Amino acid sequence: MKKIIYIASAFFAILYLSGCSSTPSAKMTSVGGKFYMVGDSNCAYYKQRDENSILCANENKQTTGYRNALSDQELQYKMHRERIQQAESAEFNRSLESLNRSIDSMNQNMSNSINNMNNFNQQMYGSPNRQKPRNCISSPIGNSISTQCY
Numbered sequence: 001m002k003k004i005i006y007i008a009s010a011f012f013a014i015l016y017l018s019g020c021s022s023t024p025s026a027k028m029t030s031v032g033g034k035f036y037m038v039g040d041s042n043c044a045y046y047k048q049r050d051e052n053s054i055l056c057a058n059e060n061k062q063t064t065g066y067r068n069a070l071s072d073q074e075l076q077y078k079m080h081r082e083r084i085q086q087a088e089s090a091e092f093n094r095s096l097e098s099l100n101r102s103i104d105s106m107n108q109n110m111s112n113s114i115n116n117m118n119n120f121n122q123q124m125y126g127s128p129n130r131q132k133p134r135n136c137i138s139s140p141i142g143n144s145i146s147t148q149c150y
Contacts, residue, residue: 028078034069037078043067 024044026037031046036054038046042064043056053066070078136149 035075036067
């Protein structure tokens with residue numbers, strides 16, 4: 001039963017992670033009081049170029065160009081998208097936790113059923129060395145009764 005939990009957990013973890021890119025994505029960062037999108041492969045390194053822009057470089061520290069500060073409208077949009085992503089992530093986590101509780105409950109129910117079956121078998125058959133009851137069929141043949149057991 002624990003295998004089911006691990007398989008289900010791994011399955012949902014893979015689903016969750018498959019939505020993530022292995023390539024770093026840009027994040028908002030404040031530089032000199034303005035916000036810029038940095039951290040992706042073309043802007044792994046940056047330095048302030050002037051009051052409204054930064055100079056970007058890749059992982060090899062090769063200059064890739066510059067980026068302007070986000071406008072107020074761009075900043076509001078990016079912050080709105082981040083809130084939506086956080087809400088979706090929280091909802092996914094709640095769903096995953098609910099699934100884990102359901103799996104735990106199913107496992108507990110199965111464990112209880114197995115214990116009940118084991119108790120029943122112990123009561124019916126006693127110790128493993130005791131001969132188990134046989135099924136017998138009795139049928140009349142003439143003036144006598146024939147019994148066959150299997």
